[in-house]
Amino acid sequence: MDMTWISILLAVGMLVMLTFGVWVSFTLIAIGGLGLILSENYQVGMLFATGSWGAATSWSLTALPLFIWMGEVLFRTRLSEDLFEGLAPWLGKVPGKLLHVNILSCGIFAAVSGSSAATAATIGRMTLPELRKQGYSERMAIGTLAGSGTLGLLIPPSIILIVYGVAAEVSIARLFIAGALPGLLLICLFMGFTMIWGHLHKDELPSTTTQDTSWSARFKSLGKLLPVTGLIGFVLGSIYGGLTTPTEAAAIGVTGSLILAACTGSLTRQSFIDSLLGAVKSACMIGFILIGAHFLTLAMGFLGIPSALAQWIASLGLSPIVLILYLTVFFVVLGCFLDGISVVVLTVAVVLPMVKSAGIDLLWFGIFIVLVVEMSQITPPVGFNLFVIQSLTGKNILYVAKAALPFFLLIAVAIILITWFPEIVTYLPTTMSKG
Template sequence: MDMLWISILLAFALLALLSLGVWVSFTLIAIGGLGLVLSENYQVDLLFATSSWGASTAWSLTALPLFIWMGEVLFRTRLSEDLFKGLSPWLSGVPGKLLHVNILSCGIFAAVSGSSAATAATIGRMTLPELRKQGYSERMAIGTLAGSGTLGLLIPPSIILIVYGVAAEVSIARLFIAGALPGLLLVSLFMGFTMMWGYLRKDELPKTSKQDTSWSARLKALRKLLPVVGLIGFVLGSIYGGITTPTEAAAIGVTGALVLAAATGSLSRNSFMKSLLGAVKSSCMIGFILVGAHFLTLAMGFLGIPKALALWIGGLSLSPMELILYLTLLFVVLGCFLDGISVVVLTVAVVLPMVEAANIDLLWFGIFIVLVVEMSQITPPVGFNLFVIQALTGKNILYVAKAALPFFLLIGVAIGLISLFPEIVTYLPATMSQK
């Protein structure tokens, strides 16, 4: 059968299975098996066993369940609530006032969670009721949460960066370092927009703030804020400083989160078991997806699809910027139907040969793909994070999508900036490697 028709058949089968609600991992395995049969290679069982072992035994993957567990510990204990209480007194005097708590809380929690959905759900549970009670614009409260919730995908330690690093064979430590400045860029764009909105829409802000903003209240709030910020600083600092590997830093982070939770009296046997069970479930789900993606990659290699696709793209004589534009559209569309990790593992094997042929830095491309996946998570009206926030608020999905639209566009601005100025991504890793 002609390779073009095989590719169309596999793509149609993939979309059909996903639309029927079949698990992503099972879908990938089924399409991989079908691809091997179509390539007249009938040793499907042996190849699946071999590829599964290779996909699941990479040492760098051990950081994944540890970082997930660290986020679960914070989510199940009082430490996540302390973030809101610690930030509130410091932000009440800024234009936009406590709306910035959503942005900074998500930024801080993202650095210990690594999960977009977990960040949005955790921070939303704390902030939305309080902002509603104090009289803030509900649409803006939802919008800041939707946009900032995506930071869990980018700000290190990011689960999706670990997955990309393993798939593309790029240093995870360097990816973590590369994600720092783009993460700060996004936080700055979100806060700048919120300040502008707060200045122009003063009538939609509470007339008087119930928050005590005296210096004594601020210093008192630091006691709640410093433990979590200190944990983040220690974990990331040990990676950036070259003291630990991401896996070792993840182990330190889990230990630190457990110690802090115990010290605050919020670690019980019940919360410990729930955090452990949550981490096991999430890790198994992601691991199973990786196994399926690795098997599909193997099947496509036998069919020769990646090489043929790369040659086809090369024959189009696309400039690197044109290629990036097409890939942006592809990832945004896929992100409407799949979670971020699934988008990465589904596409990396096919896309990387094109990226390498265009002489695009794989380190830069890793941050680019995460930013685009972030964008897809709040793509109106079917982004994954929008459904998380809809479940939290009970609002119509179109209302949530409209609230998130400005932040969707701001992520697009960030993608444009790192495309025009790639040094935003590459500067820190280059500086660190010279030391």
């Protein structure tokens, strides 16, 4: 059978299975097996066994369940309440007022969670009722939460960066360092937009605030911020400083989160078991997807699809900018139907050969793909953050998507900026490697 028809058959088969709700991991394994059979390679069982072992035993993956567990532990502590109480006195007089708590709380929690859904759910449970009670615009409160919740994908330690690093064979530590400045850029864009909105829509903000914004209250609130910021600084600082590997830093993070939970009185036998089970379930799900993706990659290698696709793209003579534009549209559309991790593992094997042939830095491309996946998290019909926030608010999914639209556009602005100024991504990893 002609390779073009084989490719079409595999793509249609994958689409049909995903449409009928088959697990992503099972879909990948089934399509990989079909690809091997179509390539007249009937050693499917042996190739799956050896490929699965290679995918599941990568030492870099050890950091994945540990960072997930750290986020699960902190998810069940008083962290979110402390974040709100610690940030509110500092933001009560800034244009946009306490709407900025959503942005900064998500930014801080993202650095200890690594999960977009966990970030949006944790911060949303705490901030939305309080903002509604104080009379803030509900649409803007939902919008800032939806946009800022995506920071969990980018700000280190990011689960999706670990997955990309393993799949693309790029240093996870360098990816973490590269994600820092783009993460801060997004926070600045979100806060800048919120300030402008707050200045233009003063009638949709409470005329007074119940928060004490005196300097004594501000300095007192620092005590609530110190534990979590200290944990973040220690974990990320140990990676950035070259003192630990991401896996070692993850182990330190788990230990620190357990100590933090114990100090706040939130660490009970039940919360410990719940956090452990939550981490095991999430890590197994991601691990199974990675095994399926590795097997599919193996099958596509036998078929020669990645190299043929790369040659076809190269024959079109696309400039790197045009290629990035096409890939942006492709990833956003794909992200409307799949979660971020599935998007990465499904596409990396096919996309990387053409990215390499175009001379695009794989480190930069990792941050680019995460930013595009962030956009897809707040894109209907299947933006994961939209569903999380819909469950919190009971609002129509289109209402939530409309509220998130400005932040979708701001992420697009960030993608344009890192494309125009790639040093935003590469400066810190390059500087630290020289140091």
